[in-house]
Amino acid sequence: MVIILDGKKCSEMRLEHLKEEIRNSGIFPRLATVIVGSDPASKMYVRMKHRACEQVGIGSVGIELPEDSTTEKVVEAVTRLNRDTDIDGILVQLPLPKQVDAERVIEVVNPQKDVDGYHPENMGLLFSGRPRFTSCTPTGIMTLLKEYKIPLAGACAVVVGRSIDVGRPMAALLINADATVTICHSKTKDLVKELKRADILISAIGKAHFIQPAMVKPGAVIIDVGINQLDGKLVGDVDYAKVVEIASAITPVPGGVGPMTIATLMENTFRAAKVKACDSA
Numbered sequence: 136m137v138i139i140l141d142g143k144k145c146s147e148m149r150l151e152h153l154k155e156e157i158r159n160s161g162i163f164p165r166l167a168t169v170i171v172g173s174d175p176a177s178k179m180y181v182r183m184k185h186r187a188c189e190q191v192g193i194g195s196v197g198i199e200l201p202e203d204s205t206t207e208k209v210v211e212a213v214t215r216l217n218r219d220t221d222i223d224g225i226l227v228q229l230p231l232p233k234q235v236d237a238e239r240v241i242e243v244v245n246p247q248k249d250v251d252g253y254h255p256e257n258m259g260l261l262f263s264g265r266p267r268f269t270s271c272t273p274t275g276i277m278t279l280l281k282e283y284k285i286p287l288a289g290a291c292a293v294v295v296g297r298s299i300d301v302g303r304p305m306a307a308l309l310i311n312a313d314a315t316v317t318i319c320h321s322k323t324k325d326l327v328k329e330l331k332r333a334d335i336l337i338s339a340i341g342k343a344h345f346i347q348p349a350m351v352k353p354g355a356v357i358i359d360v361g362i363n364q365l366d367g368k369l370v371g372d373v374d375y376a377k378v379v380e381i382a383s384a385i386t387p388v389p390g391g392v393g394p395m396t397i398a399t400l401m402e403n404t405f406r407a408a409k410v411k412a413c414d415s416a
């Protein structure tokens with residue numbers, strides 16, 4: 136019997152628990168989001184994050200900058216949020232318009248407020264096995280795997296995709312959890328051979344229904360990070376209807392990884408607020 140890794144249910148439980156924790160803490164965490172331009176998908180993600188803040192009792196402010204903003208303008212906005220002692224967490228919604236130097240903007244975020252975990256200092260801590268803030272999507276996946284008691288120690292995990300927000304931190308988190316990790320990307324020579332070895336296959340490519348049953352080891356755990364449009368429907372990287380037949384566990388799209396990402400952002404923001412409260416006590 137295949138296990139459906141229900142990220143929606145798991146995230147709702149975690150958000151309920153977090154709401155309770157925040158209520159009892161006497162702390163009022165605040166998250167600031169920065170969005171540049173009016174990309175509809177980015178606007179929707181930011182709206183969902185503000186809605187989650189409201190649900191758990193985190194205050195939120197949204198900074199909206201015009202599409203033609205320069206790197207300097209974005210850096211100025213982030214610097215103001217760094218200085219604002221009322222703000223615990225800063226999230227810069229990616230991707231940024233192409234004239235904006237995203238790496239520079241990420242480096243400007245105060246690492247103590249970097250609830251997305253993209254700052255090189257936080258990445259470095261993660262890769263050295265001493266994580267502080269870790270990227271929300273891979274961290275949410277780790278939470279989901281833990282929730283469903285998927286064994287990781289010694290497992291052969293294959294991550295497809297090497298982006299800064301998913302693939303790379305995902306691999307580091309899996310290494311830290313004692314999995315044996317392979318990262319694949321568009322230049323990987325024999326992708327199917329690599330994928331067929333996977334006890335745990337994590338796909339973060341961004342190509343609808345790319346992963347087919349012939350690429351999957353029977354009994355593998357399948358984590359589908361992809362968010363793609365196909366014939367007007369939201370689908371993952373995995374051809375779910377076919378792969379579900381041979382997997383031992385699988386995340387649906389929607390309702391798998393996405394909700395866990397948002398729950399993790401809320402948890403990271405509360406953690407940043409708690410650290411600040413301890414430091415100033």
Ligand SMILES: NC(=O)c1ccc[n+]([C@@H]2O[C@H](COP(=O)([O-])OP(=O)(O)OC[C@H]3O[C@@H](n4cnc5c(N)ncnc54)[C@H](OP(=O)(O)O)[C@@H]3O)[C@@H](O)[C@H]2O)c1
Nearest residue numbers: 272296297298301320321339340341360361362392393396
């Ligand atoms: N559910 C969520 O919360 C969540 C969060 C973040 C992202 N996503 C989704 O996850 C997907 C990936 O996001 P991302 O930001 O990581 O994307 P990205 O920055 O575009 O990275 C895609 C990765 O896939 C690799 N790739 C592309 N085609 C490939 C192929 N044919 N074979 C092997 N590897 C291939 C690329 O390799 P190269 O490096 O060689 O180009 C790259 O490393 C997107 O659909 C995105 O919308 C979902």
